[in-house]
Amino acid sequence: MNKNWRHIPCLAHTINLIAQAELEEINHVYKKVKKVVEFFKRSTQSYKKLKNTQTQMGYPELKLIQDVTTRWNSTFDMFQRCILIKEPLISTIAIIGNVDNLTNEDFEIMQHYCEIFKPFKEATVELSSEKGVSISKVLIITQMLHSHIKNNIQNIQLPHTIHLMLSRMLTKADKKFEGIENQRRTYDQIVEKIAAIIKRNKNNNEHNINTPLNNNAIENETSEIWKHFDAQVSTPTLSTPTSEAIVEIDRYISELLLDRKSDPLKWWNNRRNILSKFV
Numbered sequence: 001m002n003k004n005w006r007h008i009p010c011l012a013h014t015i016n017l018i019a020q021a022e023l024e025e026i027n028h029v030y031k032k033v034k035k036v037v038e039f040f041k042r043s044t045q046s047y048k049k050l051k052n053t054q055t056q057m058g059y060p061e062l063k064l065i066q067d068v069t070t071r072w073n074s075t076f077d078m079f080q081r082c083i084l085i086k087e088p089l090i091s092t093i094a095i096i097g098n099v100d101n102l103t104n105e106d107f108e109i110m111q112h113y114c115e116i117f118k119p120f121k122e123a124t125v126e127l128s129s130e131k132g133v134s135i136s137k138v139l140i141i142t143q144m145l146h147s148h149i150k151n152n153i154q155n156i157q158l159p160h161t162i163h164l165m166l167s168r169m170l171t172k173a174d175k176k177f178e179g180i181e182n183q184r185r186t187y188d189q190i191v192e193k194i195a196a197i198i199k200r201n202k203n204n205n206e207h208n209i210n211t212p213l214n215n216n217a218i219e220n221e222t223s224e225i226w227k228h229f230d231a232q233v234s235t236p237t238l239s240t241p242t243s244e245a246i247v248e249i250d251r252y253i254s255e256l257l258l259d260r261k262s263d264p265l266k267w268w269n270n271r272r273n274i275l276s277k278f279v
Contacts, residue, residue, distance in 0.1 A: 011123070011127055011141060011142070012123075012127045012128060014176045014177070015072075015120050015123060015124055015127075015145075016070075016071070016072050016124075017172070017176065018169060018172045018173055018176060019072035019073075019075075019076075019120060020072050021168065021172055022165045022168055022169050022172070023072075023075065024168075025161055025162075025164045025165035025168060026109050026113060026162075026165060029106050029109045030075065032100060032102065033079065033082060033106070033110065034066075034067065034078070035099060035100070036064075036082075036089075036093065036099055036100075036102060037064045037065070037066050037067075037078060037082075039098065039099040040064050041064070041066055043098075046096050046098075049092050049095070049096060050064075050085075050088060050089065050092045053091055053092045054085060057087055057088050057091070059085055059087070059088050062081060062084060062085050063081075064078070064081055064082070064085075064089075065077045065078045065081045066078065072117075072120075073120075073121050073124055073125075076113075076114060076117050076118075076120075076121050079110040079113055079114050082102070082107070082110060083107060083110055083111060086102075086107055089102065090102060108159065109159065109161060112158060112159065112162045113162070113165075116148075116152055116162070116165075116166070116169075119144065119145060119148050120145060123141045123144075123145060126141070127141070142177045145173065145177075146173055146177060149169050149170050149173055150170065152166055153166040153167065153170060190245075190249060191242060191245045191246055191249060192242075192245075194245035194248060194249065195240075195241040195242045195244070195245040196241070198241040198244050198245060199241040202241070251274070251275065252275055255271075
């Protein structure tokens, strides 16, 4: 492998590491919910009672979801399903017993967890899709997730446990996302690469560019009015491959953002003459 290639870690795996670590702060709720789900999964009669209670209370018949240790989003799904059938679930446990019932405080923690991790779940699903290019989305998704954590951590109305979870998430995200995006470094690297392309193209076409300028008309001009202007025209504009690269990049940055459902290849094809040094 080329040592100069930049390694970008699997973002879906990074999200999984962040989410799994933060379960420690709500471990008491997680274990309680997991026991409830396992109880209904083991007991056919209890599960049947839960289905009947859902029907009687006008709820759709939804199965409880058991989480898988290696997949954080299964914990999200487990919490989300319990929230959707909260009333039938509490009623059934109260009648049957045999397992500790879930409290309103437990459901509050689950609700906050799901609200916080919903964008993480969406990002995981998006990155796991086989129909699209995922590497081009990495910077946007990491920025979005980072901002989401920071915005939530400022909410003083969240329970203390959730604040602790968010603080750990922010520390973990800062560490895990470090190096994925460095705008200044990325900009400088792009300038350097495009400047090299411009320089190479100039060298290849030098014999066409350095055509002698016919200054006979300027030399025969005696008008003092046009003297300064003619001098400027006859002086070639000094530019370097680096300065041309910067102009090209700034032109690209000033373009409007492309709708995420649009075809980027068509976008580039339509701008091949405007951003010729990129194409």
